[in-house]
Amino acid sequence: xxxxxxxxxxxxxxxxxxxxxxxxxxxxxxxxxxxxxxxxxxxxxxxxxxxxxxxxxxxxxxxxxxxxxxxxxxxxxxxxxxxxxxxxxxxxxxxxxxxxxxxxxxxxxxxxxxxxxxxxxxxxxxxxxxxxxxxxxxxxxxxxxxxxxxxxxxxxxxxxxxxxxxxxxxxxxxx
Amino acid sequence: xxxxxxxxxxxxxxxxxxxxxxxxxxxxxxxxxxxxxxxxxxxxxxxxxxxxxxxxxxxxxxxxxxxxxxxxxxxxxxxxxxxxxxxxxxxxxxxxxxxxxxxxxxxxxxxxxxxxxxxxxxxxxxxxxxxxxxxxxxxxxxxxxxxxxxxxxxxxxxxxxxxxxxxxxxxxxxxxxxxxxxxxxxxxxxxxxxxxxxxxxxxxxxxxxxxxxxxxxxxxxxxxxxxxxxxxxxxxxxxxxxxxxxxxxxxxxxxxxxxxxxxxxxxxxxxxxxxxxxxxxxxxxxxxxxxxxxxxxxxxxxxxxxxxxxxxxxxxxxxxxxxxxxxxxxxxxxxxxxxxxxxxxxxxxxxxxxxxxxxxxxxxxxxxxxxxxxxxxxxxxxxxxxxxxxxxxxxxxxxxxxxxxxxxxxxxxxxxxxxxxxxxxxxxxxxxxxxxxxxxxxxxxxxxxxxxxxxxxxxxxxxxxxxxxxxxxxxxxxxxxxxxxxxxxxxxxxxxxxxxxxxxxxxxxxxxxxxxxxxxxxxxxxxxxxxxxxxxxxxxxxxxxxxxxxxxxxxxxxxxxxxxxxxxxxxxxxxxxxxxxxxxxxxxxxxxxxxxxxxxxxxxxxxxxxxxxxxxxxxxxxxxxxxxxxxxxxxxxxxxxxxxxxxxxxxxxxxxxxx
Numbered sequence: 001x002x003x004x005x006x007x008x009x010x011x012x013x014x015x016x017x018x019x020x021x022x023x024x025x026x027x028x029x030x031x032x033x034x035x036x037x038x039x040x041x042x043x044x045x046x047x048x049x050x051x052x053x054x055x056x057x058x059x060x061x062x063x064x065x066x067x068x069x070x071x072x073x074x075x076x077x078x079x080x081x082x083x084x085x086x087x088x089x090x091x092x093x094x095x096x097x098x099x100x101x102x103x104x105x106x107x108x109x110x111x112x113x114x115x116x117x118x119x120x121x122x123x124x125x126x127x128x129x130x131x132x133x134x135x136x137x138x139x140x141x142x143x144x145x146x147x148x149x150x151x152x153x154x155x156x157x158x159x160x161x162x163x164x165x166x167x168x169x170x171x172x173x174x175x
Numbered sequence: 176x177x178x179x180x181x182x183x184x185x186x187x188x189x190x191x192x193x194x195x196x197x198x199x200x201x202x203x204x205x206x207x208x209x210x211x212x213x214x215x216x217x218x219x220x221x222x223x224x225x226x227x228x229x230x231x232x233x234x235x236x237x238x239x240x241x242x243x244x245x246x247x248x249x250x251x252x253x254x255x256x257x258x259x260x261x262x263x264x265x266x267x268x269x270x271x272x273x274x275x276x277x278x279x280x281x282x283x284x285x286x287x288x289x290x291x292x293x294x295x296x297x298x299x300x301x302x303x304x305x306x307x308x309x310x311x312x313x314x315x316x317x318x319x320x321x322x323x324x325x326x327x328x329x330x331x332x333x334x335x336x337x338x339x340x341x342x343x344x345x346x347x348x349x350x351x352x353x354x355x356x357x358x359x360x361x362x363x364x365x366x367x368x369x370x371x372x373x374x375x376x377x378x379x380x381x382x383x384x385x386x387x388x389x390x391x392x393x394x395x396x397x398x399x400x401x402x403x404x405x406x407x408x409x410x411x412x413x414x415x416x417x418x419x420x421x422x423x424x425x426x427x428x429x430x431x432x433x434x435x436x437x438x439x440x441x442x443x444x445x446x447x448x449x450x451x452x453x454x455x456x457x458x459x460x461x462x463x464x465x466x467x468x469x470x471x472x473x474x475x476x477x478x479x480x481x482x483x484x485x486x487x488x489x490x491x492x493x494x495x496x497x498x499x500x501x502x503x504x505x506x507x508x509x510x511x512x513x514x515x516x517x518x519x520x521x522x523x524x525x526x527x528x529x530x531x532x533x534x535x536x537x538x539x540x541x542x543x544x545x546x547x548x549x550x551x552x553x554x555x556x557x558x559x560x561x562x563x564x565x566x567x568x569x570x571x572x573x574x575x576x577x578x579x580x581x582x583x584x585x586x587x588x589x590x591x592x593x594x595x596x597x598x599x600x601x602x603x604x605x606x607x608x609x610x611x612x613x614x615x616x617x618x619x620x621x622x623x624x625x626x627x628x629x630x631x632x633x634x635x636x637x638x639x640x641x642x643x644x645x646x647x648x649x650x651x652x653x654x655x656x657x658x659x660x661x662x663x664x665x666x667x668x669x670x671x672x673x674x675x676x677x678x679x680x681x682x683x684x685x686x687x688x689x690x691x692x693x694x695x696x697x698x699x700x701x702x703x704x705x706x707x708x709x710x711x712x713x714x715x716x717x718x719x720x721x722x723x724x725x726x727x728x729x730x731x732x733x734x735x736x737x738x739x740x741x742x743x744x745x746x747x748x749x750x751x752x753x754x755x756x757x758x759x760x761x762x763x764x765x766x767x768x769x770x771x772x773x774x775x776x777x778x779x780x781x782x783x784x785x786x787x788x789x790x791x792x793x794x795x796x797x798x799x800x801x802x803x804x805x806x807x808x809x810x811x812x813x814x815x816x817x818x819x820x821x822x823x824x825x826x827x828x829x830x831x832x833x834x
Contacts, residue, residue: 026539026568030546033564037557054561070701070787096699097789100751100780101759126759 041088058109094121176234180321187223191308198301217285224278241327244320250333252726264334267320276356298367336754343403351396355461357389362458372509391812409762409777411793416565421544422464429457432533444514518590525583539568581634607633624693673815680807687800696794720785749778772796
């Protein structure tokens with residue numbers, strides 16, 4: 001083998017080793033950062049194995065389960081496979097105002113951790129179908145802001161002049 | 176209109192296939208007649224594609240709901256600009272628009288090389304037309320935007336509210352498309368070189384310049400995309416390692432690698448195959464990006480719908496990989512290096528390391544992006560890769576790139592004199608230490624932002640020295656005024672100077688990203704009228720809720736008064752917009768921008784009677800600098816793009832040959 005060829009072989013070998021190391025590093029890292037998508041039934045079946053993993057839990061907000069405290073920004077609700085009671089359910093708690101469309105009976109996705117009893121969510125999204133099309137209940141949802149429209153001006157209660165201290169600034173981004 | 180549109184698409188398909196066949200033949204036989212016909216086919220393809228887009232715009236503006244695409248995204252109530260941008264607001268239309276951009280590029284390319292580089296042009300056009308034929312094929316059947324609809328609807332839903340909600344939607348997608356589609360031209364040029372089996376200086380120069388343009392468009396598109404997300408999505412950030420964001424970032428990384436390796440290639444006459452491979456990789460990644468964004472494999476705003484074009488796309492990408500790899504391996508022996516590496520510590524090594532880091536970066540982002548697809552296919556488990564993965568990989572790689580961006584220009588080509596190198600590093604190292612210690616003294620005790628700012632200072636000083644030295648010389652020796660000297664100094668070495676200006680822009684972006692991540696503050700509260708929310712120095716008082724009616728939407732606006740350290744700073748009004756066609760509202764956060772920080776307010780929800788609103792507030796330091804860096808990116812790239820005068824270029828080539 002010529003000296004140049006030898007040199008090239010060493011270079012290629014070095015690159016291969018570096019590449020393999022990188023693949024190892026990246027894949028190891030990726031496994032630690034995977035976010036699993038589960039339904040309440042899936043999650044309860046695997047509850048022991050996922051103590052520290054970040055999980056995305058998808059399901060329906062059970063009718064009559066929403067407890068929202070505007071002063072402390074704490075939200076608590078029960079998530080099940082269907083909007084009505086029955087079947088496997090998980091209690092979800094989170095801090096922060098839920099999106100406008102959040103309400104009982106709606107499909108929703110939360111991201112966070114499960115301690116075996118309660119799901120601690122740091123992100124909450126209202127589920128809507130990926131296929132973009134006008135939903136059937138448009139008229140219904142538009143009732144929401146009808147009371148605010150200029151034709152029927154809203155009556156504002158005069159609020160108390162007390163300051164609401166903000167929740168401590170977190171580093172976690174919530175969307 | 177359906178008939179005209181379909182006819183034009185078919186004409187384009189025909190022209191492209193004709194161009195492929197004739198072009199490959201003309202290239203192989205070096206036939207002048209064949210080349211002339213290839214050019215005609217190219218022009219015909221361009222005409223057909225552009226005309227088809229005009230036809231679609233006419234259909235959109237005349238509200239011709241008998242055309243399937245118009246019935247899907249058109250609406251009688253949308254404002255004119257929304258009607259215009261509806262062209263690229265959904266799957267079929269965006270692919271049609273894609274075709275028009277390819278048409279523009281192909282026509283431009285054909286016109287520029289009407290009398291030069293005959294050996295290459297036929298091959299290059301044939302390869303570009305392969306891509307053209309593929310898109311025309313998709314448009315003619317699986318994603319036909321001109322399908323006639325019966326019975327004709329009287330109105331349509333309008334485009335996706337997320338896209339109607341901000342005027343940046345008129346700019347961000349076309350820029351990205353100009354970037355994506357533009358990579359087809361360098362791919363054609365590179366493949367022509369491979370197919371001819373030779374890579375002359377004369378053909379390499381155009382390759383670099385035809386890559387710079389799409390690179391710039393891609394850069395603008397990515398930054399505008401971040402800005403759009405920031406202005407619309409309401410979570411206070413601009414980048415989330417979403418598969419679609421990654422799809423645009425991947426070809427950018429590869430193309431950036433190419434733009435650097437080509438410098439080494441020209442200077443040292445090595446890395447020919449490597450350089451061409453990077454061009455090909457950039458193109459393949461744009462195709463992969465198109466596939467990911469258009470086929471609906473990912474849940475995202477951009478993946479418009481589950482469509483059937485996925486498998487066709489994969490086949491095309493596979494064919495292109497086989498074609499380019501086959502050609503590259505078949506001809507690689509003809510592209511032997513003429514020069515060689517002489518020193519380990521040299522500018523070319525810095526370039527090489529930069530290429531390696533960029534490639535690793537590309538690989539890690541690609542891995543994180545496609546990993547969920549692979550696990551779902553193989554293990555049947557639905558997962559996504561969390562942002563921490565990307566952050567953990569991207570931060571060290573990004574910092575390495577910043578360092579290389581600084582140390583590279585400080586090192587000489589070829590063998591270096593260690594003492595002189597160290598001496599030239601005195602000022603940059605001093606600046607690094609000054610920023611590091613100064614930052615620590617000022618209260619930044621986190622290692623990551625501190626290290627980032629210090630590294631940015633290091634690279635900024637070296638870059639500004641490189642930029643400033645010739646200008647200072649001009650002022651001193653030629654007694655020019657600083658402004659004249661600055662312009663002439665930049666102009667005289669515009670290719671290099673342009674590159675350095677882009678480096679400065681990158682440093683600005685990196686510093687802004689670091690600051691906005693490390694020093695971000697956020698707070699959230701549910702407020703009744705008169706109540707306040709305190710965040711850092713800011714105090715927000717909630718007044719009332721208003722509703723504003725537009726033809727296509729109704730906006731609910733929260734009115735707040737802002738003061739900073741007790742001084743009134745005016746009013747802010749974050750809103751939620753309800754579109755007629757969608758249940759979920761789309762937000763319009765209100766952002767008060769200053770050079771140091773943004774105050775960002777997002778309306779989360781409201782009570783129907785206006786008695787309460789939930790507000791999320793963020794203070795995002797320096798975030799606006801990310802968008803403000805754009806003019807510098809544009810100016811630097813165009814400066815670098817501007818051709819040298821022929822005589823100067825010849826002189827330089829001669830001088831290089833002598834060294």
